[in-house]
Amino acid sequence: MFTSQLMKEGEITPGIATKEYISRRKRLLELLPENSLAIIAAAPVKMMTDVVPYTFRQDADYLYLTGCQQPGGVAVFGHECGLCMFMPEPKPHDVVWQGLIAGVDAALEMFKAEEAYPVSKLDKILPNMIKRSSKLFHNKLTATPTYTDLETFQNAAHVGKVSDLSIFTHELRWVKSPSELKLMKESAAIACQALLQTMLHSKTYPHEGMLSAKVEYECRMRGAQRMAFNPVVGGGPNASVIHYSRNDQKIKDGDLVLMDVGCELHGYCSDLTRTWSPCGSFSSIQGELYDLILQTNKECIRLCRPGASIRQIHNYSVELLCKGLKEIGILKRDAFRLYHQLNPTSIGHYLGMDVHDCSMISYDRPLKPGVVITIEPGIYVPSSFDGPERYQGTGIRIEDEVLITETGCEVLTGSMPKEIKHIESLLNNYSYTKGMEAATV
Structure with a gap:
């Protein structure tokens, strides 16, 4: 009973x-x-x-x-x-x-x-x-x-x-059992499927509130008991607010939307972020900054293996992003100091029964097989930032869940597209009406 x-x-x-x-x-x-x-x-x-x-x-x-x-x-x-x-x-x-x-x-x-x-x-x-x-x-x-x-x-x-x-x-x-990992993989799969459906939905309904409601609906319909946290749905300049939670603004045509979401399945959380343009096309300026974040995401995932630590991966991500931001022209002098104005967060955190799991475990601790972490490089340029105007009010984050294995790692959120060409193809070749018809079959 x-x-x-x-x-x-x-x-x-x-x-x-x-x-x-x-x-x-x-x-x-x-x-x-x-x-x-x-x-x-x-x-x-x-x-x-x-x-x-x-x-x-x-x-x-x-x-x-x-x-x-x-x-x-x-x-x-x-x-x-x-x-x-x-x-x-x-x-x-x-x-x-x-x-x-x-x-x-x-x-x-x-x-x-x-x-x-x-x-x-x-x-x-x-x-x-x-x-x-x-x-x-x-x-x-x-x-x-x-x-x-x-x-x-x-x-x-x-x-x-x-x-x-x-x-x-x-x-x-900290180290998950096989039973726990099975639940975490299922939770990640639900969140990926829900966010994918929400991404496709965004071209027809470019509104933060509607996208927040859509992703929760899709998670719950797939068996999640609740969201792991209040979804972050930041359109345009709202994406530069790291834990934005109002989710009540219309997304302007041509603006990016950043969605950080996760669900909870029988006590185990998922957590991923994607950033895209609901209109179906990234501008050259958006694409330039997005590619820097994407390459940092990929390079940091390559470092995820037993013996590495979140701190080591974080320090490497800062080097990559500082170098890239200087090449783009966002940072010119005092790059390291100014970088922390654009991203005061860590490259990731432990994940499990809580979204920010096992806070007593140091980020200097060597990772072990069975540990799950996030890799989430991002850049958040406030409208007030003293830099090139074309980048002001821009926020981009790409977050994946990564399981440390005996031989390296497994990306639990790998099914969720993050390449620009894949995102644009999905949005431009998807008919919302057909998608609705398929969902009712």
């Missing part, structure tokens, strides 16, 4: 088997110091208004270790107790308004906890567990007064016995 109809037998969440969750918990306990305790609360419900909640999204660490998708719980991990789950207690009023709630029985039977209690008993049980522990770790992002207000927890914090659990959970989540 609390399971997804998409799950197969032996799974706790779609695509991830019970035995994998048990293995994750075992690996966490192996990382925890002897006689220590780890506490992770579920994500809180955030309210839009007094009685209307935002769509709930579970905290990645809590989901990774428990498989539980609902709020209100607290998970405790220890060498003695294994996994102990404190679960919300369903009341008739809650069931009427929110539906069935997983309680103690579900914790034991479905999530395979060694111990489970109603969350109302946490203040009687957890203090004794804390007293017997020499060190505490907890998830600071979801810390809740349910346990942080306990006198024993506050005493432990006062004497420096409490630390951030993320140093361990991010280590576990």
Whole structure:
């Protein structure tokens, strides 16, 4: 009754088997110091208004270790107790308004906890567990007064016995298992298909809001549960705003549109960006700058292999872009300093259950097989930039997802066109009416 109809037998969440969750918990306990305790609360419900909640999204660490998708719980991990789950207690009023709630029985039977209690008993049980522990770790992002207000927890914090659990959970989540990679590849495929349909749609409907709605529709129709983040749909000068989110302007004929999108499939995110001209043709000026970004994207992907690091790849991308921007004439003096006005971002980031995944893992860390990163060179020239007027108000980014393999890498978003000739051919040879007819067959 609390399971997804998409799950197969032996799974706790779609695509991830019970035995994998048990293995994750075992690996966490192996990382925890002897006689220590780890506490992770579920994500809180955030309210839009007094009685209307935002769509709930579970905290990645809590989901990774428990498989539980609902709020209100607290998970405790220890060498003695294994996994102990404190679960919300369903009341008739809650069931009427929110539906069935997983309680103690579900914790034991479905999530395979060694111990489970109603969350109302946490203040009687957890203090004794804390007293017997020499060190505490907890998830600071979801810390809740349910346990942080306990006198024993506050005493432990006062004497420096409490630390951030993320140093361990991010280590576990950094390298993906085969099951996780399968979900990430599916999530990337959905996002690519959705963005391709949106690109084709853009010639007939050149409006940021319509393109934002289209890409979300296409993702959801292909099975994604939600968008991984609010899509960035920046037309013309709006593309020079890195995390532009208004998405409410008409795209002028001849302007470029930058779309940064991603979806979430059973807890795993995708993230890609393409920039194109909805009218079906890049101008020579647009094409010149676009080709620089494209070549940087390709060169950086070639560096993605075990032993390389995001920092090394980033530094190389800065060299390529500074050189190219000087050749084009956008940068003339103090190129390195001025470059950071045009792109203050990193070449990429880790990707997984969160879009910017595993923030505790340094960008200097040598990459390993099973790690997924993004490669996303870009240039964002504000209208106020002191440079050639023809480039002012221009933003271009090309972002791909890259899986590090034993022999190099695999581009998970490689099916999404990024060559100018391919994009122009698609837009100029596609009939929106025919596309609609094909979609209904």
